[in-house]
Amino acid sequence: MLTDSNAIADFIKKTKIQDVLNWGRKNSLWFMVNAMGCCGVELLATGMAHYDTDRFGIIPRNSPRHADVMIISGYVTKKYLPALKRIWDQMPAPKWVICFGDCAISGGPFYESYSTHQNVDDVFPVDVFVPGCPPRCEALIQGFVELQKKIEAKKDKGTDY
Amino acid sequence: MDANSIISSLTGKFPEDIFDANIESEIRIVAKVKPENVVEVCRYLKEDLSFGHLCCEFGVDYPDRNEIEVIYVIGSYEHPVVLTMKAILPRDNPEVESVVPVYWNANWYERETYELFGVKYLNHPDLKPLVLPKEMLGEWPLRKDYKGFPNKTARNLV
Ligand code: SF4
Numbered sequence: 545m546l547t548d549s550n551a552i553a554d555f556i557k558k559t560k561i562q563d564v565l566n567w568g569r570k571n572s573l574w575f576m577v578n579a580m581g582c583c584g585v586e587l588l589a590t591g592m593a594h595y596d597t598d599r600f601g602i603i604p605r606n607s608p609r610h611a612d613v614m615i616i617s618g619y620v621t622k623k624y625l626p627a628l629k630r631i632w633d634q635m636p637a638p639k640w641v642i643c644f645g646d647c648a649i650s651g652g653p654f655y656e657s658y659s660t661h662q663n664v665d666d667v668f669p670v671d672v673f674v675p676g677c678p679p680r681c682e683a684l685i686q687g688f689v690e691l692q693k694k695i696e697a698k699k700d701k702g703t704d705y
Numbered sequence: 706m707d708a709n710s711i712i713s714s715l716t717g718k719f720p721e722d723i724f725d726a727n728i729e730s731e732i733r734i735v736a737k738v739k740p741e742n743v744v745e746v747c748r749y750l751k752e753d754l755s756f757g758h759l760c761c762e763f764g765v766d767y768p769d770r771n772e773i774e775v776i777y778v779i780g781s782y783e784h785p786v787v788l789t790m791k792a793i794l795p796r797d798n799p800e801v802e803s804v805v806p807v808y809w810n811a812n813w814y815e816r817e818t819y820e821l822f823g824v825k826y827l828n829h830p831d832l833k834p835l836v837l838p839k840e841m842l843g844e845w846p847l848r849k850d851y852k853g854f855p856n857k858t859a860r861n862l863v
Contacts, residue, residue: 623838656854658846659837 562698569612569638570695571601573688576611578631581618583645583678590681602688608634613691615684616668619647619654620661632668640695640702641668642687646677653677669701706784708734711754719746733787740775740792740801747777747807756781756788759808762815764799764822766848771796775824777804794824803829821847 556562579587590597591604605611608631620628632639643664646652651662664670671694674687694700706714712726712734719742726736738746750756758780765774777790792801803826804811813835815826820834823845834842844853 622841623836651855658844658851658854659841660855662855 566695566698566703570692572603573601573613573640573691574603574605574611575613575615575642576608576631576635577604577606578608578615579617580620580624581645581647583617583647586678586681586684587615587617587644590684595681595685597685597688600685600688600692602685608632609636611635612638613640613642613688614668615642615644616648616664616670617644619652620664621659622661623659625661625667629667638702640672640691640700641670642684642691643670643673644684644687645679646675649673649675671700671702706754706786708732708786711784711786711788712736714754715746715750718749722746729789732785733789735789735791738777738790738792740794743777743790743792744802744804744807746790747779747804750779750788751807754781755783758782759804759811759814760787762804762811762818764818764824764847766796766822768796768849773799773822773824775799775801775818799824800827801825802827803832805830821845823848 556565575591577588577591579585589595597603608614612635614632614635616628643649647654647660648664651657651660654660655662661667672687672691674683676683691700695702708728708731712728715723715736716726722739722742723736723746726734729735756779760778760780762775762777765776767774773794773796775792775794777792779788779790794801799822801824803815805815812830815829816832816835818824819826819832820837820842823843826832833839837846845851846853
């Protein structure tokens with residue numbers, strides 16, 4: 545049964561149906577509220593009424609089991625990395641990662657710190673990097689738009705084509 | 706009480722254990738304390754001199770002198786004075802009695818000094834790392850000769 549459904553999925557990936565699926569996916573990028581550093585404050589503000597990302601289908605969710613996008617919003621300490629991996633495993637596929645802020649991208653101000661993990665892209669398949677310390681909410685929205693473009697062009701890492 | 710009378714009271718009670726007591730400014734006293742008797746000195750400070758507030762406790766590493774200083778900053782709600790007490794420990798085996806029985810808030814300070822400097826607190830109720838993961842125990846990252854910093858160039862930016 546499993547092989548059958550895989551066969552169906554493989555077949556779908558070659559047809560126009562996948563475009564329709566991706567159109568649906570790109571317009572409902574629910575992201576997980578996981579504020580990890582100071583950037584997390586911008587992340588929270590993005591989901592609030594002022595920026596109103598709901599109109600793009602970008603809705604904050606509190607559980608990883610409801611979410612499509614994980615935003616790494618801040619420094620990843622060595623102690624937190626196992627928990628973050630576990631959150632990532634709890635998210636149902638298809639799922640995407642956005643690296644938000646200098647800390648998540650390269651260590652930022654905590655570059656060469658004894659307790660942070662640099663280069664999280666070793667661990668997670670990151671699609672979009674949003675630089676800044678912290679980046680503005682508009683930057684995050686642009687990051688989402690880039691992710692939507694990637695999904696539409698079938699260049700994202702969340703789905704294997 | 707002003708700084709002078711606090712110093713004379715302390716050195717009068719503990720002539721052996723308190724030395725190099727100095728007045729840094731009107732509101733700051735600096736003194737060195739023998740590590741063996743830290744708890745008795747702290748108890749006297751708290752119960753008789755009403756120094757009831759341990760502001761912080763931390764370590765300083767001096768690799769040249771082969772010493773680690775454990776520093777207690779103790780404030781009072783009654784005297785306009787902050788007391789800085791330093792206990793000097795050997796670098797290879799830093800051990801000092803825990804002051805948790807006197808100042809309960811020293812618990813987390815001591816755990817953090819333990820994970821960052823490797824200062825062993827004897828009779829601490831729960832001596833384990835506070836914020837660092839358990840695997841990093843034994844690296845003592847805030848010692849000056851710590852070499853384990855990640856030195857990877859940010860690949861994404863270059
Ligand atoms: S990138 Fe800057 S604002 Fe964002 S978590 Fe790091 S230090 Fe904080």
